[in-house]
Amino acid sequence: MSEDYSMTSQDSRVQSMFNRVTRSYDKINSLMTMGRHAQWCREVARRADLTASGRLLDIATGTGEIALAARRRYPGAEIFGVDFSENMLAEAREKPGADSIEWEFADAHQLRFEDESFDAVTHGYLLRNVSDVERVLWEQHRVLKPGGRVVVLETSPPRGVLKLVLSVGMSVVLPLLGQIIAKDREAYTYLKSSTLGFMSPAEVAAVMERVGFRDVDWATKYFGTNVIMWGHKP
Structure with a gap:
């Protein structure tokens, strides 16, 4: 899968949306998860399991929450945070501590990094926002060293007995928060739709295994609406 990638109209719309909601993004994440988002970012960093001098790539770094959590946990590591929203x-x-991280513009569909150049790859809320999930995961597999770990924080469509309640709640609350805090109801209506319409953890795991990751597993969070997934490159 080495052919060049051209940004799709969907990618462009998502990029524009994230450029608009930057100032409110952390606050709404915290409100929607009742303060748990920072804890999940710390767990993602922990599961990356870096050595003291390891190299970590945090894709779709956003405002840097996972990358900065990794910096605090692994003070000697080399950390790159990349995103396609300037x-x-x-x-x-x-943010405090940001000077010790390399921040770069990048599209997750086509990374500039060499094959087998990182010990761990992390990302939060990336996969539901890309046009080609398999290609994005293949790129992560490519840049990982053998034995390297990938750790994913992602939303998960509500299932089970609480599905209706949670779906209705998200459909009402998320656009409303977007309207009140970000003054951008349209952006948070999209984020609601991308969450409710995204793949289940089992479906994401199947794609991860298809591109070559092994020992893929996950832990659901917050009534099953969020999930942390992990795997390794043999």
């Missing part, structure tokens, strides 16, 4: 990167660069 506004998000600008916000990340202003």
Whole structure:
């Protein structure tokens, strides 16, 4: 899968949306998860399981929450935070500790990094927002060293007995928060739709295994609406 990638109209719309909601993004994430988002970012960093001098790539770094959590946990590591929203990167660069991280513009569909150049890859809320999930995961597999780990924080469509209640709640609350806090109901209506319409953890795991990851597993969070997934490159 080495052919060049051209950004689709969907990618462009998502990029524009994230450039618009930068200032409110952390606040709404915290409100929607009742403060658990920061804890999940710390868990993602822990599961990356870096050595003292390891190299970590955090894709769709956004405002840098996972990358900065990794910096605090692995002070000697080399950490790259990449995103295709320049506004998000600008916000990340202003946070305490940001000077010790390499922040770069990048499209997750086509990374500039060499094969087998990282010990771990992490990302939060990336897969539901890309036009080609398999290609994005293949790129992550490519840049990982053998034995390297991938750790994913993602939303998960509600299932089971609480499915109706949670779906209705998200359909009402998320656009409303977007309207009140971000002054952008349209963006958070999209985020609601991308969450409710996204793949289940089992479906994501199947794609991860198809591109070559092994020992894929996951833990659901917050009534099953969020999930942390992990695997390794043999």
